[in-house]
Amino acid sequence: MQSICSHTSTVHFGETGYAEINGHLAKSNYSSVFVLVDSNTHEHCLAPFLSQLATDSPIEVLEVEPGEVNKTLETCNQLWLALSELGADRKSLIINLGGGVVTDMGGFVASAFKRGIDFINVPTTLLSMVDASVGGKTGVDLGPLKNQIGTISQPVMVLVDPIYLQTLDQRQKTSGFAEMLKHGLIKDANYWASLKPGIPEKLTESIHHSVAIKNEVVTQDPTEQGLRKILNFGHTLGHAVESYFLESEAHETLLHGEAIAVGMVMEAYLSYKLCGLPWSDCEEIKTTFKAHFGSIAFEAEDIEKILGYLKFDKKNSHGKVKFALLKAIGDTQWDIEVPQDLLLESITYYEKV
Amino acid sequence: MQSICSHTSTVHFGETGYAEINGHLAKSNYSSVFVLVDSNTHEHCLAPFLSQLATDSPIEVLEVEPGEVNKTLETCNQLWLALSELGADRKSLIINLGGGVVTDMGGFVASAFKRGIDFINVPTTLLSMVDASVGGKTGVDLGPLKNQIGTISQPVMVLVDPIYLQTLDQRQKTSGFAEMLKHGLIKDANYWASLKPGIPEKLTESIHHSVAIKNEVVTQDPTEQGLRKILNFGHTLGHAVESYFLESEAHETLLHGEAIAVGMVMEAYLSYKLCGLPWSDCEEIKTTFKAHFGSIAFEAEDIEKILGYLKFDKKNSHGKVKFALLKAIGDTQWDIEVPQDLLLESITYYEKV
Incomplete structure (x- = not known):
């Protein structure tokens, strides 16, 4: 290869x-x-x-x-x-x-x-x-x-x-699969479509394709001044969820892919609200992730703490949290500010069956 | 300026x-x-x-x-x-x-x-x-x-x-003066000659000159592949002495300049033995440093421990300790290997009045 x-x-x-x-x-x-x-x-x-x-x-x-x-x-x-x-x-x-x-x-x-x-x-x-x-x-x-x-x-x-x-083990594999799905969502609609059914049989070829997508992005913007930020889709809320579950004694620690699977569903909703992602695509994203990753239940007290972690996000500056969000499947914008009430809505959207 | x-x-x-x-x-x-x-x-x-x-x-x-x-x-x-x-x-x-x-x-x-x-x-x-x-x-x-x-x-x-x-305070100033003397020794004989009597009155100009010398070296070799190693003159044995005094409870901690003043006298001796530094220059270096920095007394047990620190020197590779040594005042070679017996001799040379 x-x-x-x-x-x-x-x-x-x-x-x-x-x-x-x-x-x-x-x-x-x-x-x-x-x-x-x-x-x-x-x-x-x-x-x-x-x-x-x-x-x-x-x-x-x-x-x-x-x-x-x-x-x-x-x-x-x-x-x-x-x-x-x-x-x-x-x-x-x-x-x-x-x-x-x-x-x-x-x-x-x-x-x-x-x-x-x-x-x-x-x-x-x-x-x-x-x-x-x-x-x-x-x-x-x-x-x-x-x-x-x-x-x-x-x-x-x-x-x-x-x-x-x-x-x-399967749980570790599925965690990695989340990042592959992300590569489709941010940059390659056909790749996303091919991955939706589950971890592909010809896995080596898909790994190669994922590395090629990521490499195309990072070679254009090695120090994350612009384009590279699209790789953070799902990671802003996903990292907050991951950090909270890592520190919380009431919850089992999530694998990275499991946390960003949650983050991508929430940020798909933000993409629908702020960047014109069609509603049907937003729903398709939620259905796909829930099929492979199940659903995490949040308590009311969790949500406040999760949102509290956003202030430590590395993409922040000047006190503002910036998101990378989808205009369409395969097309991503970055440096999008999100109002607080939409953040809460995005969590509600994730939780709704 | x-x-x-x-x-x-x-x-x-x-x-x-x-x-x-x-x-x-x-x-x-x-x-x-x-x-x-x-x-x-x-x-x-x-x-x-x-x-x-x-x-x-x-x-x-x-x-x-x-x-x-x-x-x-x-x-x-x-x-x-x-x-x-x-x-x-x-x-x-x-x-x-x-x-x-x-x-x-x-x-x-x-x-x-x-x-x-x-x-x-x-x-x-x-x-x-x-x-x-x-x-x-x-x-x-x-x-x-x-x-x-x-x-x-x-x-x-x-x-x-x-x-x-x-x-x-004067002790801190003298510590910095040691690095200025080094700049003269490794790259500029006239500067060395001008500094020998003591910290210069027109200090700002001398600081500027020292920064210019160091800058000339590091811009030619930012990652220390070659030339930049000349800045380590006095630092191989100097750092070992500094580390030992930092950890030893029997000795007061030395300031960096005080330690490399010791190291420069020892390494002047190695320069005389291995790189052709004239004996009179070697003696002049010892006299000058002892005049400004006094003399440190070592016990027999100290010496073994000091030499033990050499193996952690960042310039080492493949188990060999490499020195930067003087061919003449103002002219420096690097990557010089030094036999163990000469290291002991260099300490004896330092101690001799």
């Missing part, structure tokens, strides 16, 4: 990718290679990955606990201490083998260790393959606030190998 | 600087302005600085405890939480008003907050004026390891106003 060239890094698919990594290692003369995993990818992905790796550099494995709750500065601090203890230097390489938590956090750890060392991302979840493989966003959460601390730093390359999806 | 143009930022001197900052604020429409100080600059520098600042944006003051011991991830974490609490967004600006601890740490905090916001540096110590005002190095310490965590991020501008030196 054709590799996708992003800024300074390239996304390689399947077998080609291992050859590319090994070729890069052969010519780069790294002093040492660190493979960052969580306990899940340690168990399921590390052995097959290492069996494909050919290098004379010493390899060390660094393991973190899985899950968003561990994507913190404290974990970074432990990783930086471990790297120092193990003699990592400026010519060391970090390979991040895992989902978005591992690639986001490992990228940040690499970008700030001794003012920046090389890293390679090997996403192992559907979500991280379609979402985190291009764009160079790295980061960790600050308490419940998602990705508040981070940098824009490009990996030297990315390897997407769908073989790692075999051990992924 | 003529401004000095660096990469994306410019260093302005004296009165001109305030006009430039105010002009920048007027056209940039920041949502809020945060001024980072430590308790010293809060007391001595904040009021005169704010009296020159003209902006309609709300201003918040953030204060940290002074000193290298507080240049930590923990302090960054507190600052990021405070910024979030106070509603900082991507259009906020941080002005770092202080010595190297404040400008290094504040630059790192800005470069990783919501993946990077603007910052301006206003160095208030002689050391930070001549050393931290160009080059874009930001960072914090990891335990006793200096600047292990950080980024290369350019401030939008830098203001050097010698008025802030009035409240600086």
